[in-house]
Amino acid sequence: MTSNASINQRLTDMGLVLPTPPEPVACYVPAVISAGHIHVSGQIPLKDGQLMATGPVPTKVTIEQAQAAARQCAINAIAVLAGCVDGDLDRIQQIVRLGVFVQCEAGFADQPIVANGASELIGDLFGASGRHARAAVGVNALPLNATVEVELMARFA
Amino acid sequence: MTSNASINQRLTDMGLVLPTPPEPVACYVPAVISAGHIHVSGQIPLKDGQLMATGPVPTKVTIEQAQAAARQCAINAIAVLAGCVDGDLDRIQQIVRLGVFVQCEAGFADQPIVANGASELIGDLFGASGRHARAAVGVNALPLNATVEVELMARFA
Amino acid sequence: MTSNASINQRLTDMGLVLPTPPEPVACYVPAVISAGHIHVSGQIPLKDGQLMATGPVPTKVTIEQAQAAARQCAINAIAVLAGCVDGDLDRIQQIVRLGVFVQCEAGFADQPIVANGASELIGDLFGASGRHARAAVGVNALPLNATVEVELMARFA
Numbered sequence: 001m002t003s004n005a006s007i008n009q010r011l012t013d014m015g016l017v018l019p020t021p022p023e024p025v026a027c028y029v030p031a032v033i034s035a036g037h038i039h040v041s042g043q044i045p046l047k048d049g050q051l052m053a054t055g056p057v058p059t060k061v062t063i064e065q066a067q068a069a070a071r072q073c074a075i076n077a078i079a080v081l082a083g084c085v086d087g088d089l090d091r092i093q094q095i096v097r098l099g100v101f102v103q104c105e106a107g108f109a110d111q112p113i114v115a116n117g118a119s120e121l122i123g124d125l126f127g128a129s130g131r132h133a134r135a136a137v138g139v140n141a142l143p144l145n146a147t148v149e150v151e152l153m154a155r156f157a
Numbered sequence: 158m159t160s161n162a163s164i165n166q167r168l169t170d171m172g173l174v175l176p177t178p179p180e181p182v183a184c185y186v187p188a189v190i191s192a193g194h195i196h197v198s199g200q201i202p203l204k205d206g207q208l209m210a211t212g213p214v215p216t217k218v219t220i221e222q223a224q225a226a227a228r229q230c231a232i233n234a235i236a237v238l239a240g241c242v243d244g245d246l247d248r249i250q251q252i253v254r255l256g257v258f259v260q261c262e263a264g265f266a267d268q269p270i271v272a273n274g275a276s277e278l279i280g281d282l283f284g285a286s287g288r289h290a291r292a293a294v295g296v297n298a299l300p301l302n303a304t305v306e307v308e309l310m311a312r313f314a
Numbered sequence: 315m316t317s318n319a320s321i322n323q324r325l326t327d328m329g330l331v332l333p334t335p336p337e338p339v340a341c342y343v344p345a346v347i348s349a350g351h352i353h354v355s356g357q358i359p360l361k362d363g364q365l366m367a368t369g370p371v372p373t374k375v376t377i378e379q380a381q382a383a384a385r386q387c388a389i390n391a392i393a394v395l396a397g398c399v400d401g402d403l404d405r406i407q408q409i410v411r412l413g414v415f416v417q418c419e420a421g422f423a424d425q426p427i428v429a430n431g432a433s434e435l436i437g438d439l440f441g442a443s444g445r446h447a448r449a450a451v452g453v454n455a456l457p458l459n460a461t462v463e464v465e466l467m468a469r470f471a
Contacts, residue, residue, distance in 0.1 A: 027280020028273070032290040034253045034312045035193060036349060042292035056263070096348045101294045102455075106370070109459040116342070123341020133346040135356035135465040137415045138455025141259075141295025145266040151292040155348045184437020185430070189447040191410045191469045192350060199449035212421070258451045298416075298452025302423040308449040 007089035010125055018079040019047075030080045037096065038084045038154050043076040044146035045069035053147035056140075057104045057114060061147045066102065067117030073150035074098075074118035078125070081154055091156050094129050095122050099151040100136040111136040118150050164246035167282055175236040176204075187237045194253065195241045195311045200233040201303035202226035210304035213297075214261045214271060218304045223259060224274030230307035231255075231275035235282070238311055248313050251286050252279050256308040257293040268293040275307050321403035324439055332393040333361075344394045351410065352398045352468050357390040358460035359383035367461035370454075371418040371428060375461045380416065381431030387464035388412075388432035392439070395468055405470050408443050409436050413465040414450040425450040432464050 011018070022030050031040045045052040045068075053061045053069035061069070078089070085091040100115040102108075115136035122130040142149050168175070179187050188197045202209040202225075210218045210226035218226070235246070242248040257272040259265075272293035279287040299306050325332070336344050345354045359366040359382075367375045367383035375383070392403070399405040414429040416422075429450035436444040456463050 027288055028255075028276040028291045029288045030290070032251065032253050032288065034251055039254045039290040039310075041290040042294070094346065094348055096346050097353045098342075099292060101292075103295075104455050106297075106454040107459060108455045109457060111455070111457045119342040131341055131343045131346065133344070133353040133355040133465075134342045135413060135415075135463065136457060137356070137453050137463060138417075139294050140263040140297045140420075140454045141261050141265045141268070143266060143268045143293060145264060149292065149294060151290075153353075184445055185412075185433040185448045186445045187447070189408065189410050189445065191408055196411045196447040196467075198447040199451070256449060258449075260452075263454075296451050297420040297454045298418050298422045298425070300423060300425045300450060302421060306449065306451060308447075 007126060014124065016075060018082055019076060021080045021083040031084050033084060036155055038081055038156055040077045040080045040152040042149045042151040043073045044143060044149050045072040046076060047072050051144060051146055054145040055147060057102060057108055057147060059105055063110055063113055066114040066147050069148045070100065070114050070117030070150060071121045073148050074121045077150055077152040085156055092126065092129060092154050093157055094155045095126055095132040096155055097153045098132050098134045100134060101139050101142060101149040103142045103147050104138040108138055111138050114148065164283060171281065173232060175239055176233060178237045178240040188241050190241060193312055195238055195313055197234045197237045197309040199306045199308040200230045201300060201306050202229040203233060204229050208301060208303055211302040212304060214259060214265055214304060216262055220267055220270055223271040223304050226305045227257065227271050227274030227307060228278045230305050231278045234307055234309040242313055249286060249311050250314055251312045252283055252289040253312055254310045255289050255291045257291060258296050258299060258306040260299045260304050261295040265295055268295050271305065321440060328438065330389060332396055333390060335394045335397040345398050347398060350469055352395055352470055354391045354394045354466040356463040356465040357387045358457060358463050359386040360390060361386050365458060365460055368459040369461060371416060371422055371461060373419055377424055377427055380428040380461050383462045384414065384428050384431030384464060385435045387462050388435045391464055391466040399470055406440065406443060406468050407471055408469045409440055409446040409466065410469055411467045412446050412448045414448060415453050415456060415463040417456045417461050418452040422452055425452050428462065
């Protein structure tokens with residue numbers, strides 16, 4: 001048993017149920033595997049078919065709501081990862097990089113706090129294997145008016 | 158003949174003529190090869206030396222015009238790829254990831270439709286090898302006031 | 315001695331003193347190593363604990379100031395790289411990709427000029443090994459209200 005050999009159990013312990021990963025839409029797909037890495041497309045905070053948060057922080061969405069949305073983006077990204085490794089998340093060796101885009105008003109400065117919603121979920125779930133590089137930025141608009149979008153790269157075996 | 162062995166022919170069939178890839182500008186270059194992957198710098202919708210679309214969607218540029226601009230960004234990125242494989246696009250094994258930035262008004266929600274202009278061109282040209290991961294986001298400004306910027310990563314042999 | 319075998323000396327010749335790389339903050343870390351590449355998290359223009367530039371270009375920050383800020387982001391990223399190779403920057407084989415985010419007013423078009431502050435520093439320091447792919451975009455907001463954020467990927471031995 002490696003130090004990483006209990007991710008699926010931890011998922012259960014954390015009460016997380018992964019959604020069915022989205023279907024490929026035409027030529028653009030939820031994830032591509034290349035050279036031992038999984039590149040997950042930008043995920044928005046869909047939960048049970050609904051966006052958890054739309055519009056900019058902090059005028060339409062609070063920082064706390066945006067954090068929860070970032071966490072949901074991460075859950076959706078992990079569901080895509082799971083689909084790439086036959087559901088066995090112990091095969092994920094390292095979460096390498098997160099790109100976090102936060103829809104916000106001009107001059108909003110707390111993208112890192114919002115992005116922590118995604119980063120902490122990943123840290124809690126994957127432990128040392130979940131320690132990732134990150135670029136978090138603000139933007140004025142996102143697909144379907146989502147408040148947060150998260151893309152992810154991971155190495156797997 | 159592999160399933161991927163006709164990209165240059167398909168290019169011709171689709172009536173696409175690749176532009177000359179841009180010259181390196183100082184220390185920043187159109188593409189870098191590392192570990193079997195080509196990383197293409199962000200491409201803007203230059204065609205015959207002119208930007209096809211400038212300013213934000215949807216106030217200054219329609220979604221359809223922005224789609225065409227995204228398609229042109231993809232053509233320019235493919236021209237850079239071609240330059241990295243001695244013009245033989247059959248050596249491209251997989252388009253791995255697209256980053257698509259759409260200059261738009263705050264709250265604009267149709268970045269995926271705009272980005273499909275790039276994704277569909279790549280799918281039409283490369284087939285299964287063209288199925289890519291993607292992050293599409295909105296931004297308030299882009300280089301030279303371009304409406305779209307597309308960066309790309311691909312694996313090659 | 316390889317053509318790359320004097321980066322630390324060049325650092326001295328250029329009068330550059332690398333800062334101590336930032337400490338890991340929880341589950342998100344300054345850099346992750348995967349498959350021979352170092353992925354450096356987004357760096358902001360911190361110098362001696364202070365941001366060199368905050369707010370958007372060109373209304374609150376001039377292009378020249380933003381360039382200097384981009385240069386500082388690159389210095390901070392190089393400090394993180396140095397920490398990953400025991401201080402021996404000669405082990406950096408290639409700076410592969412820079413992602414440059416410039417906080418700016420809508421329609422600002424000179425992100426490439428701002429980003430050159432980072433690219434030229436890297437070119438001056440690493441020579442041919444510093445020739446990188448780049449995506450430079452504008453955004454309406456960045457962490458801590460920083461004017462520029464730079465993320466970086468490099469291959470090392």
